[in-house]
Amino acid sequence: MRELPDTGDDGAPTRRRSERSHRAIVTATQELLVERGYRALTIEGVAARAGVGKQTIYRWWPSRAALVLEAYLAGSDEVVRPRTRTSTCADVRALLDWLVAVLTQPIGGRVLAGLVSDLKDDTELAERFQRDVVPARRQAMLAALERGRERGEIRADADLELAVDALHGAVFYRLLLSGAPLDAAFTKRLASQVLLGLSSGFVPIGD
Amino acid sequence: MRELPDTGDDGAPTRRRSERSHRAIVTATQELLVERGYRALTIEGVAARAGVGKQTIYRWWPSRAALVLEAYLAGSDEVVRPRTRTSTCADVRALLDWLVAVLTQPIGGRVLAGLVSDLKDDTELAERFQRDVVPARRQAMLAALERGRERGEIRADADLELAVDALHGAVFYRLLLSGAPLDAAFTKRLASQVLLGLSSGFVPIGD
DNA sequence: ATAACAAAACGAGACGTCTCGTCTCGTGAT
């Protein structure tokens, strides 16, 4: 969110920021998001929970959404990314299951919905979100599809970016809009059906 | 959103609701949504613009989101649904273009993003949205795919609901999350690539 | 190396503003 105050800046006298307060604020934000959700989260509430002055928050974060984004990302690293690499379909399924796991964490869906609504009114936040967060989420899936193409399982002229749009889009669509379940049966059929469209010929879809 | 007060109810003495105020409120909501967006919309602002007391709004709508939903849906009927029925791929493309047109109306994307965030905190709204709005949007696309299956262009065992998840999901994903463009090239490739996955054999994808 | 100093960030909270949702009025329509 912001550069750390001490670590190896070039000569310039680094601003001195209390790392204790920083951590307390992020932790309090995560707790309050889980307990009460995005809408009910207030700066004053975070300050009180963290034992911190309001100004300390306003000094380091430009908006409530920026704070929530940092707290959200800091809590999203707990689910480890799969590294199966058996078949393309299995890889895609595993990555979809991973995405679902990340999004259905207690902090996940509600917070993402709140952030999404703020993207439309906060240009700076939208830029960072679409430059950093979105591509990071897509990268692993795109790599798996490219491996499949190198192995010849996927047509050379297939549009893999578009495939990621469809795969991830279906997941987010269910999470944010339709409310349909995000279970293993869903990710399994989604992976196999989309991959069939990308396949270079008849490739048996396992399991 | 609520039954109209006067028109042809069965005998029961309908409460007398001012249709003039009703329309003024919905119109003012639409205008303010276009001018200032979802976040900046306040009940007090709507009341002032509509020349109406706040209580009149609180009397007839349970929440800000419910009012926005009504205003949004009332303004979404202006884009007419296509009725091409030439080939399945052309139908799907036309329906995707229609969806994009509806969502990129001035009132569209910003409002939808705001509503989405409220679904997570407003159970009643979420129920109505997922029972009425979402299926209505999916219906036409599903019908087009079923016609394709009857014609034999689509495999009998294809999961068409899942295909709608992927098609609509990709559109909403770009609109709400990635910010990637929603242009004709996108809908064209999306339609052809997804349909290829559903196809029963080699079906030439026309321009 | 230690002490003294200045600068910046800190916790706390007062302040005026805004919107909330509820509540009363008096008015006008049926």
Next chain:
DNA sequence: ATCACGAGACGAGACGTCTCGTTTTGTTAT
């Protein structure tokens, strides 16, 4: 005579800014 209406007062609560002392931290002088 009833009831929705426009208007707006009301207390609650969060906003973002600001001003207090206080504590921390980096720099300078001894």
